[in-house]
Amino acid sequence: MEGQGEVRAVLPPLARRRSLLRGGGLAELGSRAFPTVLIGALVLMIIDVAARSGVSVAGSQLVNGITKGAIFALIAVGYTMVYGIIELINFAHGDVFTLSAVYGKEIGRGLSWIGMSLWGVSLGSLATRGPLGLAAVLLVLFPLTMAATGITGVLIERVAYRRLRDAPRLAPLITAVGVSFILEGSMLVTQGSSNVRTDKEGWIRGTAFTAGGVDVHWADIFVVGMALLMMFALQAFIRSTRLGKAMRATAQDRDAALLSGVNINRTIAATFFIGSALAAAGGLIYSIFFDSVVWNLGFGFGIIAFTAAVLGGIGNIVGAGLGGFLIGLIYVFGGQITSGQWSNSIVFAMLIVVLTFRPVGLLGMRVPDRA
Amino acid sequence: MERIKARVLPALGIVSLAALAACGTSTTGGGGGNGGSGPLSSCIGSVTVASDLPTSGGDASIGGGTEKGVKLAVDQANAAKLLGGCTVNYIAKDDSSVAKGKHDPQQGAQNVTSLVANLAVVGIVGPFNSSVAVAELPITNKAGVVQISPSNTDPGLTIPGTDPDIDTASLKPTGKTTYFRVISNDVVQAQVMAQVAYKELNLKKVYDIDDQETYGKDLSNYFDQDFAKLGGTVTKRVSLPGDTKDFRPQITEAQGLGADSVFFGGVASNGSGILKKQMSDAGLTAQFLSGDGTVDPQFFVDSGAQGDGAQASSAPDTTKLASAQQFIQQYKQRYGQDVVAYSTYGYDCMNILLQAIHDVLVDNGAKLPADPVTFRTKVIAKVQGIDYKGTIGETKFDSNGDTLNHQFSVYKATGGKWVGRETVSPSAS
Numbered sequence: 001m002e003g004q005g006e007v008r009a010v011l012p013p014l015a016r017r018r019s020l021l022r023g024g025g026l027a028e029l030g031s032r033a034f035p036t037v038l039i040g041a042l043v044l045m046i047i048d049v050a051a052r053s054g055v056s057v058a059g060s061q062l063v064n065g066i067t068k069g070a071i072f073a074l075i076a077v078g079y080t081m082v083y084g085i086i087e088l089i090n091f092a093h094g095d096v097f098t099l100s101a102v103y104g105k106e107i108g109r110g111l112s113w114i115g116m117s118l119w120g121v122s123l124g125s126l127a128t129r130g131p132l133g134l135a136a137v138l139l140v141l142f143p144l145t146m147a148a149t150g151i152t153g154v155l156i157e158r159v160a161y162r163r164l165r166d167a168p169r170l171a172p173l174i175t176a177v178g179v180s181f182i183l184e185g186s187m188l189v190t191q192g193s194s195n196v197r198t199d200k201e202g203w204i205r206g207t208a209f210t211a212g213g214v215d216v217h218w219a220d221i222f223v224v225g226m227a228l229l230m231m232f233a234l235q236a237f238i239r240s241t242r243l244g245k246a247m248r249a250t251a252q253d254r255d256a257a258l259l260s261g262v263n264i265n266r267t268i269a270a271t272f273f274i275g276s277a278l279a280a281a282g283g284l285i286y287s288i289f290f291d292s293v294v295w296n297l298g299f300g301f302g303i304i305a306f307t308a309a310v311l312g313g314i315g316n317i318v319g320a321g322l323g324g325f326l327i328g329l330i331y332v333f334g335g336q337i338t339s340g341q342w343s344n345s346i347v348f349a350m351l352i353v354v355l356t357f358r359p360v361g362l363l364g365m366r367v368p369d370r371a
Numbered sequence: 372m373e374r375i376k377a378r379v380l381p382a383l384g385i386v387s388l389a390a391l392a393a394c395g396t397s398t399t400g401g402g403g404g405n406g407g408s409g410p411l412s413s414c415i416g417s418v419t420v421a422s423d424l425p426t427s428g429g430d431a432s433i434g435g436g437t438e439k440g441v442k443l444a445v446d447q448a449n450a451a452k453l454l455g456g457c458t459v460n461y462i463a464k465d466d467s468s469v470a471k472g473k474h475d476p477q478q479g480a481q482n483v484t485s486l487v488a489n490l491a492v493v494g495i496v497g498p499f500n501s502s503v504a505v506a507e508l509p510i511t512n513k514a515g516v517v518q519i520s521p522s523n524t525d526p527g528l529t530i531p532g533t534d535p536d537i538d539t540a541s542l543k544p545t546g547k548t549t550y551f552r553v554i555s556n557d558v559v560q561a562q563v564m565a566q567v568a569y570k571e572l573n574l575k576k577v578y579d580i581d582d583q584e585t586y587g588k589d590l591s592n593y594f595d596q597d598f599a600k601l602g603g604t605v606t607k608r609v610s611l612p613g614d615t616k617d618f619r620p621q622i623t624e625a626q627g628l629g630a631d632s633v634f635f636g637g638v639a640s641n642g643s644g645i646l647k648k649q650m651s652d653a654g655l656t657a658q659f660l661s662g663d664g665t666v667d668p669q670f671f672v673d674s675g676a677q678g679d680g681a682q683a684s685s686a687p688d689t690t691k692l693a694s695a696q697q698f699i700q701q702y703k704q705r706y707g708q709d710v711v712a713y714s715t716y717g718y719d720c721m722n723i724l725l726q727a728i729h730d731v732l733v734d735n736g737a738k739l740p741a742d743p744v745t746f747r748t749k750v751i752a753k754v755q756g757i758d759y760k761g762t763i764g765e766t767k768f769d770s771n772g773d774t775l776n777h778q779f780s781v782y783k784a785t786g787g788k789w790v791g792r793e794t795v796s797p798s799a800s
Contacts, residue, residue, distance in 0.1 A: 053627045053628065056627065057624060057627030060626075194672060195644075195672060196672075292616060296614070335620055336624055340609035340611040
C-alpha cells in the first residue's frame with residue numbers, strides 16, 4: 001500500500017515495536033510496569049486528596065473526574081476510529097465537537113420556535129418539566145444534532161481528506177490542521193469571541209442521591225450513562241453489522257477489502273459520520289452540563305481527548321473510552337494536588353510518558369487488527 | 372479634526388484675550404485657576420501641552436471619550452485665561468496603530484519620542500494602557516517631560532517588585548519621578564476588596580482562584596496578602612488557565628474546605644461568570660468576590676440570573692460624584708454625547724498639568740522660562756506637589772507618582788447588572 005512506508009517511519013507496526021522494546025531492558029520494564037504505575041499513581045492521588053480534604057471531597061472529585069472523563073471519552077472515540085481506519089490524526093475533530101454544541105444550540109432554538117408556534121409550548125421548557133419532557137427533547141435533539149454533525153464530518157472527509165488518502169501522510173495531517181482553523185474561524189465569525197449560552201439551562205438538575213456525603217446529580221448519571229450507552233452501541237455496531245464488518249476489513253487491509261467488494265469510500269464516510277456523531281453527543285452533554293460554548297473550546301478538549309486515545313491505545317475503541325475516563329480522573333485529582341496550575345501539564349506529561357514507555361497504550365494499538 | 376486644534380487654539384486665545392481686555396471680566400472654567408486679570412496678565416507667548424491616547428480602532432470609544440475630556444480642559448483654560456496673557460497649545464496624539472487595530476506600545480513610543488523632541492511641549496497626558504506606559508515611560512523620563520495617566524492601574528509602573536513582568540527601575544532611567552497617575556493601582560483595589568470582605572461582609576475563609584494572567588495573578592496575590600493581614604484565612608489559592616470551563620473540582624474543594632467566599636482574580640472573558648454559575652449549580656453558597664476585570668457585561672452572559680449577589684471592586688463611578696456633575700453637563704453640551712468612564716479622569720489630568728504650568732509661571736514672574744529644560748523640570752516639581760480638587764475628588768501624589776486618592780467602588784450584581792453599592796477608601800493598616 002502506498003503511504004505505508006511513511007507510516008512506518010512515524011509509527012512502526014506493533015510487531016516491530018514489540019521487538020524493539022524487547023531489545024532494551026529498561027524500556028521493556030517501563031512498558032510492562034506502566035499500567036500498574038499509572039493506576040497506582042491515580043490511587044495514591046485519590047488517597048492523598050481523601051486524607052487531606054476528607055473522603056466526601058475525594059468522592060465528589062471522583063464524580064467530577066468521571067463526568068469530565070465521559071466527555072473526553074466520547075471525543076477520543078472519534079480520534080481513534082479515524083486513526084484506526086485511515087491512520088490519520090484528525091486534528092479537526094476537537095472543533096467538530098465544538099461545532100456540534102453550536103448546532104445543538106441552533107437546533108434547540110429552532111425546535112423551541114416550532115414548538116412554540118405549533119403547540120404553544122417550547123421544547124426547551126418541556127425539558128424542565130420532568131423526565132417525560134426531557135425524554136422527548138432527547139429523542140429529537142440528540143438525533144438531529146448528531147446527524148447534522150455526522151454529515152459535517154462526512155463533508156470534511158469528502159473535501160479535505162479523500163483526495164489525499166494515498167498522498168504522503170503529512171499532507172492530510174496538514175489539511176486536518178487547516179480544517180481545524182476553518183471551523184474555528186467560522187465559529188468565531190458567527191458566534192463571536194466570547195462564551196455563548198447554549199440554552200440548556202436547567203435541563204437536568206437536582207440531586208439523585210447522596211452517598212457518604214457525596215451528592216450525585218441527575219446530570220452526572222445522565223452524562224456517564226449516555227457515554228457508556230453510546231460506546232457499547234458502537235462496539236456492538238462494529239462487531240455485528242455488515243457496515244461494521246466492512247470497517248474492520250478496511251482497517252485491516254484496505255486493498256484486500258476493496259478486492260472483496262467493500263465500498264471503501266462509503267465505509268470511510270461512515271466512519272467519519274459515526275465519529276462525528278459521537279463527538280456531537282459529547283458536545284450536547286457538554287452543553288447540558290455547562291450551558292456554554294466558545295469558538296476555541298475544541299482546541300483544548302481535542303488535544304486532551306487525543307491524549308486519552310493514545311493512552312488507551314490509538315485505534316482501540318475500548319481503549320479510547322477507558323483512556324478518557326482515566327484522563328478525566330488524572331486531570332481533576334492532579335489539578336487539586338497541584339492547585340490547578342499543572343492540570344494540563346500533567347496530562348501532556350502523560351502523553352510523553354505513554355509514547356516513550358508504552359507507545360501501544362494501555363490496551364494495545366488495534367492497528368491493523370480492528371477499527 | 373482634533374489635530375487641527377493645535378493651530379486653531381492660539382488664534383482662539385488671541386480672540387478671547389481681546390474679548391477679555393474689552394470687558395475686563397472672566398469666568399473660571401473647570402480648571403479652577405486664576406482669571407486673566409491675575410498675576411499672569413502680563414504673560415506673553417504660548418505653552419504647548421499634549422495627550423497620547425488610543426483614539427481610533429478598538430479603543431476609539433473609550434480612548435476618544437477620554438481625549439474629549441482632555442481637550443475640554445484645554446479649551447476652558449484658554450477661555451478662562453488660566454495662564455493670563457499666555458495661551459495653551461494642544462497636540463493630540465493617537466497611540467492606536469493600523470497594524471494592531473488598537474493601542475500599540477510601539478506607536479506610543481513613537482508618539483512620545485516626537486513629542487519630547489518638540490521643545491515647546493512641557494507635559495503629556497497619557498497613556499491609557501499600562502502596556503503602552505511600559506514603552507513610553509523610559510523615553511519621557513530621560514527627556515524630563517512629565518506624563519500624567521488617567522487610567523493606568525498596573526502597580527508595577529510605579530512600585531518596584533509588584534509586577535514580575537515589569538522592571539520598574541528601567542522605566543525611570545534618571546531615577547527621578549516624572550510619571551504620575553490619577554487612578555489608584557490594583558494593590559489598593561485588592562486592599563479595598565479585602566477590607567470590605569472581611570469587615571463588612573464578615574467573611575473569614577476565602578478560596579482564591581486566579582486566571583493565570585498578570586492582572587489576575589497579581590490581584591489575587593494582593594488580595595490574599597491583605598485578607599490574611601486582616602485576620603482572614605486563605606484556605607487555598609489555585610491558578611487555572613484562562614480557557615477553563617469546568618470549575619467543579621475547585622468548587623468541590625472549596626466546599627470541602629468550608630470556605631465562606633470565593634475570590635476570582637481575573638477578567639470576565641476568563642470565566643468569572645461561568646464560575647459564579649457553577650457555584651450556584653453546585654449549591655455552594657459562598658460569597659463570590661472579584662475585581663474590576665469582572666465588572667463587565669460578559670459576566671452576566673455567562674452566569675445568567677445566577678450571577679446575582681456577586682460583589683466586585685472597580686474604579687469609582689464618577690458620574691455619581693457631585694464634583695463631576697458640572698463637567699458632565701459641559702461635556703454633553705460641547706460634544707452632544709455622554710461622558711465615557713475615563714472622561715473625568717482625562718479632564719482632571721489635563722487640569723492638573725495646566726495648574727502646574729500656571730504655578731510655574733507665577734513663580735517665574737509671569738514669564739515663560741527661557742530654557743525649555745528648566746521649564747519642563749519645574750512643571751514636574753509642581754505636579755509632584757499639587758493638591759488639586761477636581762471632578763474625581765482631591766488628587767495629591769506620593770513620591771512614586773501614585774495618587775493618594777484611594778477610592779474604589781464596590782459593585783454588586785443585581786438583576787443582571789453591576790450596580791455601584793458604595794465608594795470606599797482603604798483604611799490604613
